[in-house]
Amino acid sequence: MEERTRPLGRPRSEDARLAVLRAVDDMLVEEGYAAMTMKGIAERAKVGRQTVYRWWSSKAEILLEASAADAVRELTVPPSESAEGDVVAFLAALSGFLTESDAGLAYRALLGEAQHDAKVAELLRGTDVLGDAARVLIAQVQDRGGLVGFAGAARETLVAELVGPTLFRTLVEGRPVEPAAIADMSQRFLATSR
Amino acid sequence: MEERTRPLGRPRSEDARLAVLRAVDDMLVEEGYAAMTMKGIAERAKVGRQTVYRWWSSKAEILLEASAADAVRELTVPPSESAEGDVVAFLAALSGFLTESDAGLAYRALLGEAQHDAKVAELLRGTDVLGDAARVLIAQVQDRGGLVGFAGAARETLVAELVGPTLFRTLVEGRPVEPAAIADMSQRFLATSR
Amino acid sequence: MEERTRPLGRPRSEDARLAVLRAVDDMLVEEGYAAMTMKGIAERAKVGRQTVYRWWSSKAEILLEASAADAVRELTVPPSESAEGDVVAFLAALSGFLTESDAGLAYRALLGEAQHDAKVAELLRGTDVLGDAARVLIAQVQDRGGLVGFAGAARETLVAELVGPTLFRTLVEGRPVEPAAIADMSQRFLATSR
Amino acid sequence: MEERTRPLGRPRSEDARLAVLRAVDDMLVEEGYAAMTMKGIAERAKVGRQTVYRWWSSKAEILLEASAADAVRELTVPPSESAEGDVVAFLAALSGFLTESDAGLAYRALLGEAQHDAKVAELLRGTDVLGDAARVLIAQVQDRGGLVGFAGAARETLVAELVGPTLFRTLVEGRPVEPAAIADMSQRFLATSR
DNA sequence: TACTAAACGAGACGGTACGTCGTGTCTTCCC
DNA sequence: GGGAAGACACGACGTACCGTCTCGTTTAGTA
Structure with a gap:
């Protein structure tokens, strides 16, 4: 029986994932859903914008996971x-x-x-x-x-x-x-x- | 006893009001609430943007009236x-x-x-x-x-x-x-x- | 004989035009052509980005005019x-x-x-x-x-x-x-x- | 007198070098200098991006060699x-x-x-x-x-x-x-x- | 044969500019 | 003073490329 091989390339950063989820959690309470933007989330999480878009397609998706x-x-x-x-x-x-x-x-x-x-x-x-x-x-x-x-x-x-x-x-x-x-x-x- | 005098200047245009309400009605069905914008409503109603802002403060307000x-x-x-x-x-x-x-x-x-x-x-x-x-x-x-x-x-x-x-x-x-x-x-x- | 009628709407702002040209002039000397960006020009001129794009299509065009x-x-x-x-x-x-x-x-x-x-x-x-x-x-x-x-x-x-x-x-x-x-x-x- | 000993580790790949030079040559003609990017060169040459950066520091340098x-x-x-x-x-x-x-x-x-x-x-x-x-x-x-x-x-x-x-x-x-x-x-x- | 070391491909990372779009406000002329 | 037109400053959109990093793999020399 074969182990599932890891995908190529640098693996996803768990730090970045958690930073985004935490940022969304905080921003929802502090600023509200409407004021939350993908740009704002990325900046708050100190993460590149692309990194957010790579793993989630909308703030709703992030919020659900969070x-x-x-x-x-x-x-x-x-x-x-x-x-x-x-x-x-x-x-x-x-x-x-x-x-x-x-x-x-x-x-x-x-x-x-x-x-x-x-x-x-x-x-x-x-x-x-x-x-x-x-x-x-x-x-x-x-x-x-x-x-x-x-x-x-x-x-x-x-x-x-x-x-x-x-x-x-x-x-x-x-x-x-x-x-x-x-x-x-x-x-x-x-x-x-x- | 005096009648309440009409306000000065050009009175509000009923045409413009109806055009905006109709535009919002149509756009909601055709494009959905999220895709509706104040700019889009004004253009669709062939009305100046200022006219929309003068009488309503958000698309929600227009939609409610409509x-x-x-x-x-x-x-x-x-x-x-x-x-x-x-x-x-x-x-x-x-x-x-x-x-x-x-x-x-x-x-x-x-x-x-x-x-x-x-x-x-x-x-x-x-x-x-x-x-x-x-x-x-x-x-x-x-x-x-x-x-x-x-x-x-x-x-x-x-x-x-x-x-x-x-x-x-x-x-x-x-x-x-x-x-x-x-x-x-x-x-x-x-x-x-x- | 007819005078050429002014175009509709708010006329172009001469202030904005000059601010952009001056910004480009300054930035070329201070930072060089390669480091100049449309975003940077707009910010330096304290002008909206759209305003730059409305009148010029590239930094080369602005520089030529300037x-x-x-x-x-x-x-x-x-x-x-x-x-x-x-x-x-x-x-x-x-x-x-x-x-x-x-x-x-x-x-x-x-x-x-x-x-x-x-x-x-x-x-x-x-x-x-x-x-x-x-x-x-x-x-x-x-x-x-x-x-x-x-x-x-x-x-x-x-x-x-x-x-x-x-x-x-x-x-x-x-x-x-x-x-x-x-x-x-x-x-x-x-x-x-x- | 000593021969200069080969450096440790895997030697530079001549295949990769040629693939990059060829890619740059082709892309210059097909897409033009401005449209050429380090990322695009690496992808076209089927070479890792790091490999390109390891040996050249800009597309100009590659183009000159090519x-x-x-x-x-x-x-x-x-x-x-x-x-x-x-x-x-x-x-x-x-x-x-x-x-x-x-x-x-x-x-x-x-x-x-x-x-x-x-x-x-x-x-x-x-x-x-x-x-x-x-x-x-x-x-x-x-x-x-x-x-x-x-x-x-x-x-x-x-x-x-x-x-x-x-x-x-x-x-x-x-x-x-x-x-x-x-x-x-x-x-x-x-x-x-x- | 095993170990060490560097180059390799792949691709995620934090950044930043791109050109566009919508915001709400303003300035112009016309009614 | 209302209205249509459209420019204004602002800022988010989603994408692309930057140059760096972190993986697992490959290919050489050395032990």
Whole structure:
């Protein structure tokens, strides 16, 4: 059996890669997505412009790589004592993620850009951050015995039912969902399934 | 009592205003939001650039003026025979609006831009197109006797519960919600609110 | 009879034009032709890059406009007491121009560039600085009675005979022609033309 | 007495050297001097870029090495039946060299570059191609008994008198000198010396 | 035969100029 | 004073080449 041989030439610099990701992370928070430019990223990272373009084709792509892991981590909630506790914790995490976290800021910027840039939409569809997190939570709740008796089309809408209301509030209003509303949403979500 | 006197000088040209709005409408469909520029709009409308800047401060502002009326019209559904019929009709209209209508394309672009541009977010908050339409529908359903017995926090989440799931599906997946899912969402919405 | 109407829009800025020409003049002396860039010129002139490109298509074109008038002036010599005096004065001026004058530095750079850039060659052919100056001098000498009895092909070579030797010395050796050599060249030129 | 020991390591590749020289030769004709780049040369020669930089420091240097021998050969004319025949043959060769030969194209490019790049000027001064050829021709003519009675400063200007006029015509006008003019120039050159 | 050392190809690196485009402002003349 | 035209200073775009670097490989002499 053969080892895969290294590509020819000087290998990619991990230093440069990390410097770019870090620069994007910092600039998003400090200056905002709109003010970020490929030129600015390169300068901030002390990296050649060509080096950025060689490995990423847009600031959206860099941002996705820089924030995807954080997003997944922030949306993973430890099991609580009850199904309702799990859902409440998840929705609270989701609300916080979308309105107060750096990774969530990145996600909102990307989801926003996806609405008028097909390339970014495509990119984002490759990593359904919110959907994946929701599916994990739903499976967790089902294992406890909640959410029994779903079938067919109903199951497919569960993710939307769980995530949608919070997404609406945060995207449209731009601020966290208050705890009372989260409690209400959680009850509604579980009510239809019991 | 004196009539308020007309401002001095040449009055604003309605021709120019309409030409700009029409140009923005057309360009959004033909080239997309990202490719639209203030310069391009002025040229397409055969209008001086200064004239565009004099009356609007960004392409988002023009787009909002150009599409708001259409959006409201498309999201107004006539009463049907039942509460469920009303909700289904509304969600279908919402799904179609967000994925297939020109006005919806504009709304998605604006909502997207609002995620990384505070000015646009502010602008959009002034006209809560989706929320207003949802509130009208909810009032309509309540008048029929559906949705009784709500109070406090619960009432505030109703809009999000109605609109959120469909918004999630369309924004994240970028395609219309299938009829079976709409039916399911409608039933859940009514079930948890009775 | 009609006045020629001014073109539409904001007229060209004379300030910007002069700032660019002055910048090119200065930079040629301070940094040299090779180190001069369109970007550098714009920055030095505190002018937008687009403004430079709008009116000139290359640094050669700017340099020509900036130095042509000076070149003509420096190569115009006042009549002296004798034909030989005129020729000596001209060759001395030519030698000085090509090796010590700023305008001559520009001319050498342009003539050099013309050797590997057809656009510049074309440009330079439109203004035969050396040839014109030589023709003026030759006419001057002929008016005195020197250079009688020329005809046909012979006449066409006069300019080359006058300018060529000095051009060779300066271009190839890069330093002024010594006075003794100038005297010698002048005598030969007149001797072979009488 | 010791032989100079070969340096350690892998010896220079003659293949690579020739490939580079050939690439430069071809590219000069096909694309022109200005369009030639170190990167392009390396790629065309299928040679690493470092290899080019290891042995030459600029494209001018490569071009000089690639064309010097050809230049000398093209400017060496066999003795004819008369002194005038020799001079005519030389000037014809010079005119053809500067306007139609590949080696002459290279020489013109180098002489041009030398006008705004001191490094190239230095380089070119090391090999006075035109001057050397002219000196050979002059010695040849003198041996026949032409050009007698020169001394001092006069002798030093002979080369310039011979080469200059043709150089002027070719550099400034960019086309060959017509035969009648060459004949005229030859007569003038010999006239002052007899 | 193994070791050392330099040249080799490939190609990524940090820089910088290219020529174009869009920004928002200005200056001109015309209505 | 509004409007069309278009020049202005500014700065990002994505590309190309600069000259250097870091890989693995090749080719010689030396041990």
